[in-house]
Amino acid sequence: MPALDLSQSPRRWPALAALTLSVLIVGLDGTVINVALPTIAGDLHTDSAQLQWISGGYLLALSVAMLPVGLLGDRYGHRRLLLSGIAVFGAASLVGSLADSPTAVIAARAVLGLGAAAILPLSMAILPRVFSKDEQPRAIAVWTAATALGMPVGPVVGGWLLNHFWWGSVFLFNVPVAVVALAAGLWLLPRDAERTSAAPPFDTLGALLGGLGITALVYGTILISEDGWTAPSVLASLSAAAALLAGFVVRERRFPHPLVDFALFGDRRFRWGTLIAVFVNFAVMGILFVVPQYLQSVLGNDAFGTGIRVLPLIGGLMLSAALSEFLLPRLGVRLVVTTGLLVLAAGVLFGATTGAADGYGFAAGWLGLTGLGFGLAVVPATSLVLGTLPDHGTGSGTSLLETIQQLGSALGVAGLGSLLSYGYLARLHTGRLPTSEADAARDSVSDADALAGQLHDAGLAVNAHASFVHGMSLVLLVCGVIALLGAGLAAAFLPRHAGAPGAGQVSGTVAEPAESIA
Template identity: 40%
Template sequence: MNVDKATAGLPEANSRRRWWALAAVALGVSLIIMDATVVNVALPVVIEDIGLTATQAEWMNAVYSLMLAALLLTTGRAGDLWGRRRLLLVGMVVFILASVAAGSVDSGIALIAARLVQGVGAAMILPATLSTVNAIFSGRERAIAFAVWGSTIGGMAAVGPLVGGWLTTDVTWRWAFWLNIPVGLVVLALVLWAVPETRDPGEHRSLDLRGAALSTLGMGAIVFALIEGGQYGWWLQDSGALSPVPVAMAIGILLMVVFVLDQLRRRRAGDSVLVDLTLLRLRSFRYGSIAALVVALGEFGLLFTLPLLLQNALGYSALGTGWLVLFLAIGTFLISGATPQLTARFGARAVVRIGLACEAIAIGGLAITLSASISGTAIAAWLFLYGAGVGMATAQLTNVILTDVPVAESGQASGLQSTFRQLGSALGVAVLGTLLVVSLGTSTDSHLADAGVPADARTPIVETVRHSAGAAIPSLQADPSTEIAGDAAADAMITASRITTGVAAGIILVGLAATLALPAPARRDEEDGERADAASTEADA
């Protein structure tokens, strides 16, 4: 894939609108990233309001990130061929319409379906925004633009829970989705006014539909297996029959292996490919992308499980949970102002590593100090440190990943690294969500036994708590006849959350280890900036 080029004819006045274009794409990114987390604090209320099961709750979150991960390669390539601005506009319209549907549903299946369509729209938006930034900025301005883009991802992931908590408490959880309508319309207006059209100028290129099908079905099957393992059993069902989980996992892995081999074969033959996997030969791109996947796995998995703990076991309201998680965003935004100076002094690799170390320390500290008596101040402090780490790591990781990528391959590389991030997000919800539910069931049974509850009476309580992902705990505690069971389940929720949070810290450490393999940065070709400047003065006739 060639470097992003704005097509010919863009007026000079439009080239001066690039900062407005950055505002448009940053707002678009903030919308789709916020929507990945805005429903987290509303989740207990949604579970009770429309009767979601624990598995449906996981799917409501994971299907959004899954569609993002599964379709980014396809939509990124489609934008290269047919115009990224055009894809951005279509994606925003799809996203807005799906948000209308998500806020109007009355069943778990309908909500999951609406979230799936939201994910399709978001998958059109995300690669178009990054490629547009890459096309219209150069040199020092490009570094600033990438920092804004990356900080938006980290910060808005934390702002989402506050917005969701406020809407759930003072209005209705449905406005967590309907809020996308007015903001989305603003994005559409800014894109139409300020964002130039960009596309791949290469001729005789087509969309690899076979690769798109293989990658989408393969990742879908793998995430299905991870989410449904607790429901159907990892090997055998309760009836003794073979569970569909290992079958789905095997099919998913097989499809992804076939996808990789097919992409390599097509590239050797000179045919169009969905993604140039030879980019992974670059050490900076390979290890940076692995780090991005692992970090997203830990971050988004934590943001899924933490609100469940705060509301179901520690007694926080949805709004109170949002205010606590806001300290994560505060840490992110405050450190973002100093990140350029830190990068200039220590280098992008060092800033990423420092950020990941702060994240791991914060999550690990939260896991160690988590208890029924932990104060809100302590939670806020850990989240603030975690947010500072996110601000350093996320803002610079994109720059590190793309630093050694040839200019002509930058657009494709942008789409691939975004896919790694979104796959990590989907896997984070699946892996840590499943771990929380499984641990919650086991721990609840153990705590009920310690409280003297007979075995025949424990089973229905354990199933109720597990299938509701802990949402049933407050009602159990409120009923005098089940208060003892409710208190035991709350303690079990804390235990399960400590396990899940500890695993999240370990995952972040794996991401940190991946960055240790990053090579020293090579001197950036100045021609990169000149070409990007030239791209910003061209447009489609």
């Protein structure tokens, strides 16, 4: 089959739309369930442990399956496995909408996580096969915006659906979107090359060690919110994770056909580009963790209004896409990424000065600045990483990148959540309340707000809002410091240009000559 230069094809942008639609529903599903949990608990008589697994089971399955799916995509076809992942995601959503027990909902969410594990890395792995090197920053920015947009918009969609339909609608909503994404992918995405030789043996022991290690790590982070960092269950889980993942690294270095090619870290573009991307995502996850709570509980917006008010972050990211395309050839990767991290740090540190009486205008300003820095940093860093991947290993490389980011985000949210709780409780005054009411106020700012309304206690509401803003400022301060540290590392270690010597680069057109568009 003759090679086709997709970088000149008008179908490359519709192909990007198909990819971004698939990652958008993954981002939506990661957060849409949160607003449905109280309704599910009431309708299915679900206890707190089951609710935790409805939320955490998805994250566990996503994290565990992401590493091996990249290698499987490299061997059996990125397009083939991506479309399979979308189909699994749609089917699990349909089953979840019909579930009539907590166990069925947990199972559906776990299968959704498996589908998402195929969608995220493999959709990224296809980008270098569709776009030229010059257009990759714009495509990566759109792809990144879709993944980021899903997180704040998920509660908006969930809130609207629950206001009009039953709780299963938050699952059913995914089905038509998955069908459209599947049809678009079949029509627009480049076909996989036919295999010409037998696949080498699969590293079953490595997959087992990596899967169990990631499971222990993610499970430990899930327990932190309930038990605290020093609980025996948390320490045991994190210790087991460290031992299993150390064994995984040793295994991968010795096995002739590993799941993960750790030699990629020998290229400083991959090594530092991946680390910078983790730093950026850590900071942005901190923002997306605290800002929706601030907009809803302190400024009094509903779920829909909260999602709309997070959009300046996405607007800044999209603006940075055009700027990156213009700046990268002129200034180089090192300067653009360093500048982006400094802008990100400036936006977050402005946010850390937020006062309880400040309105949305101030938040919109620093969110837009943060989004601009986010895009200027993460888009070139991701392009840099993609440029180091060999033609035959893009799936494994993007799976490794996504897995590291996913685990960093999980640990980051756990740590930042603890810091937010510490800052909130440090300023909250509940001494004059009965024990049960004081405990309710200490659980969260939204509970304190509801209690203040019941008691007609304006002072409690004011104190709770100020306490939450204090905790949010601590979180944003840490995010700002992380961004500044990332800027220092970028300035010191990133190459000036993406083409610096290192591992082989992916072609700017079609990675495999036998591939064509479907």
